[in-house]
Amino acid sequence: MSDHEGQNTNLFAYPDEKGHFGVFGGKFVSETLMAALQELEAEYLRLRRDDTFQEELRRDLSEYVGRSSPLYFAERLTDEAGGARIYLKREDLNHTGAHKINNCIGQALLAKYMGKPRIIAETGAGQHGVASATVAARFGLECQVYMGSEDIKRQSLNVYRMKLLGAEVVPVSSGSKTLKDAMNEAMRDWVTNVDNTHYIIGTVAGPHPYPMLVRDFQSVIGEETKRQFAEQQGGLPDAIVACVGGGSNAMGIFYPFLEDRSVRLIGVEAAGYGLATGRHAAPLNEGTIGVLHGNRTYLMDDEDGQIIETHSISAGLDYPGVGPEHAFLKDVDRAEYVAIDDDEALEAFRALNLLEGILPALESSHAVAYGMKLASGMGQDESIVINLSGRGDKDIPTVARIDGISIE
Amino acid sequence: MARLSTRLNEIGDDGGKALVAYIVAGDPQPQTTVPLMHELVAAGVDVIELGIPFSDPEAEGPVIQLAHERALRHKVSLSQCLDMVSAFREQNERTPVVLMGYLNPIESMGYENFAKRAAEAGVNGTIIVNLPPEEAGGLSVQLKSNGVESVYLLAPTTTDQRAAMICEASSGFVYYVSLKGTTGASSLDASDVREKVGQFRKFCKLPILVGFGVKDAETASAVAEVADGAVVGSAIVKIMAECESDDAELFARVGSFVRELRAAL
Numbered sequence: 001m002s003d004h005e006g007q008n009t010n011l012f013a014y015p016d017e018k019g020h021f022g023v024f025g026g027k028f029v030s031e032t033l034m035a036a037l038q039e040l041e042a043e044y045l046r047l048r049r050d051d052t053f054q055e056e057l058r059r060d061l062s063e064y065v066g067r068s069s070p071l072y073f074a075e076r077l078t079d080e081a082g083g084a085r086i087y088l089k090r091e092d093l094n095h096t097g098a099h100k101i102n103n104c105i106g107q108a109l110l111a112k113y114m115g116k117p118r119i120i121a122e123t124g125a126g127q128h129g130v131a132s133a134t135v136a137a138r139f140g141l142e143c144q145v146y147m148g149s150e151d152i153k154r155q156s157l158n159v160y161r162m163k164l165l166g167a168e169v170v171p172v173s174s175g176s177k178t179l180k181d182a183m184n185e186a187m188r189d190w191v192t193n194v195d196n197t198h199y200i201i202g203t204v205a206g207p208h209p210y211p212m213l214v215r216d217f218q219s220v221i222g223e224e225t226k227r228q229f230a231e232q233q234g235g236l237p238d239a240i241v242a243c244v245g246g247g248s249n250a251m252g253i254f255y256p257f258l259e260d261r262s263v264r265l266i267g268v269e270a271a272g273y274g275l276a277t278g279r280h281a282a283p284l285n286e287g288t289i290g291v292l293h294g295n296r297t298y299l300m301d302d303e304d305g306q307i308i309e310t311h312s313i314s315a316g317l318d319y320p321g322v323g324p325e326h327a328f329l330k331d332v333d334r335a336e337y338v339a340i341d342d343d344e345a346l347e348a349f350r351a352l353n354l355l356e357g358i359l360p361a362l363e364s365s366h367a368v369a370y371g372m373k374l375a376s377g378m379g380q381d382e383s384i385v386i387n388l389s390g391r392g393d394k395d396i397p398t399v400a401r402i403d404g405i406s407i408e
Numbered sequence: 409m410a411r412l413s414t415r416l417n418e419i420g421d422d423g424g425k426a427l428v429a430y431i432v433a434g435d436p437q438p439q440t441t442v443p444l445m446h447e448l449v450a451a452g453v454d455v456i457e458l459g460i461p462f463s464d465p466e467a468e469g470p471v472i473q474l475a476h477e478r479a480l481r482h483k484v485s486l487s488q489c490l491d492m493v494s495a496f497r498e499q500n501e502r503t504p505v506v507l508m509g510y511l512n513p514i515e516s517m518g519y520e521n522f523a524k525r526a527a528e529a530g531v532n533g534t535i536i537v538n539l540p541p542e543e544a545g546g547l548s549v550q551l552k553s554n555g556v557e558s559v560y561l562l563a564p565t566t567t568d569q570r571a572a573m574i575c576e577a578s579s580g581f582v583y584y585v586s587l588k589g590t591t592g593a594s595s596l597d598a599s600d601v602r603e604k605v606g607q608f609r610k611f612c613k614l615p616i617l618v619g620f621g622v623k624d625a626e627t628a629s630a631v632a633e634v635a636d637g638a639v640v641g642s643a644i645v646k647i648m649a650e651c652e653s654d655d656a657e658l659f660a661r662v663g664s665f666v667r668e669l670r671a672a673l
Contacts, residue, residue, distance in 0.1 A: 018542065026542075027540065027543065028511060028538045028539060028540075028543055029538055029540070030466075030467045030537050030561065030563070030585070031560070031561040031562060031563040031566060031574070031585060032563035032564070032565055032585060033565075034540055034563075034565070034570065035563075035565035035566065035567060035570075174470070174473050174477070175463060175464065175473075175477070180464060184464050184465075184466040187466045187467075188466065188467070188468075188469070188589075188590045191588060191590060192589040192590065192593060193588075194565060194588055195588070288516075289515070290512045290515050290516060291510075291511045291515055291538065292464060292512060293464075293466070296515075299512075301516060303516070304483070304485035304487070304513060304516065305462075305486065305512040305513030305514070305515060305516030305517070306461075306462065306463040306512075306513070307463040307464050307512070308463075
């Protein structure tokens, strides 16, 4: 795209010092937060090279989270698709059941090093809230989690789990009462309590330096994948597939492969009821460029620039924006972004249970669904890796309801 | 035509203090806004800050969030906000109007288109809450070439280095956000404001107006002692919410509140 011409062609050079990925990213926040973002950036850039910090992070990822997570060759799923060999990166086996913990451990350590005794987080389905509450307990930090009142109704299990972990769940009843509004409210809290509080954003969105630092903390997924694939199969996979809401699990597995240009990177957005219906959460497929939650990116808005309500069966993908680095990778044609609708995701959810004995999150089921389609059109000498970003225990009530089964 | 600078300088030269009132365009009804703007002027307001309704007003406290929601129930768009300013200008050429809002509706309209239409409508300045000067290059060029002034914010957390840059980038005035928090969060601390405004004066040739904690005559008067004027938002919007369905009462109560503020400055 012409907007990006003349820029650095090395994809590891992003973001630039102002937090831009080409025309995307940046720091679009009120003045009160600028000092906090500058402090966070300076502190992060220092700690990124600090051996003590890195050692502490590595130890917690290993001994607390349980990393490395396995790269698993899914033989029966491969047979079912009838094409490329399908590997699953098992982020569902992490402590708390998803990739979210990788970032939360990193940011809780940041908070500790910055001397901030309190953390806040926003959550949609509750996974990032649970991961934040978990690390708060682990590091002895006070924790408040903002959650839309609609989401609280839909995710009572995770709400209670956060309470068990000692966090306070704060209902947000403004706007659409979902994830985006929870993020607004967390920003408002941060503006007010910026002196003693660190805001753990759960995805690769928000103002700089969040998209960069969340990506860095999640890149452990891609680094392990690269090493494990070389050991198990040799060489590089032909494609990597991951679901994209805000995009942190996808960015984490993509990032170490950005300069391995033979590897196709494919992000899977939520097509909800179908792209044609307009009721989906696929800004990279159908959105326009705009500014929300501190960064310029693709988002879902109407002709007046108002953010519109999105839909996905998976609460974790139900977000109107997307991380700015994904917007950039789309525009420079390094990554491809496709969409899978609710029905296709459900079908993949069931297939993985039946064929591999693995219960995937509905988010991850979007990646599984596209991965199977992709594999079936590829040769048996080719390989793909699907990022299985989380486990699906939390989704059992949703699926049971669809099946008309009461499990109360 | 730099009506904002001109007007604020006139007020300052006369030894006066500026009273700025904030309302959200289209709250509670689209037809309320233009008559209310005239009422505000009649009651003593020097500058009108007109809020552009947005679905995700992340810097606002609950009172102003609800005003955005009320306006959006009537689907009040940026385009309609500009029409309201045009309508106001039919009877008032003197009072500066500053649009305050968030960047996305402006991105959606397009910077060049917005700047031209704003100037044509008689808008004198903009305050874009989530647009610090570092990101404002493209928009500020368009606004400047159309004679619309860009007002930027200073906060309690703003460093000296940033304050100098922000004051350099601003025109018309700079807006000091008097507390760490959202609009209407609590009352400002007069001695804090005195200290910070005093510090910012070292960098700033422009008038410094203070908002985000000015609730009543008392806080307005405290602000006037140290700054060049006060911005009152949530306190007015709260009254409007209380008499949402009765325009006559709304005008009377807002008018009398603004007169109290005027008398205190």
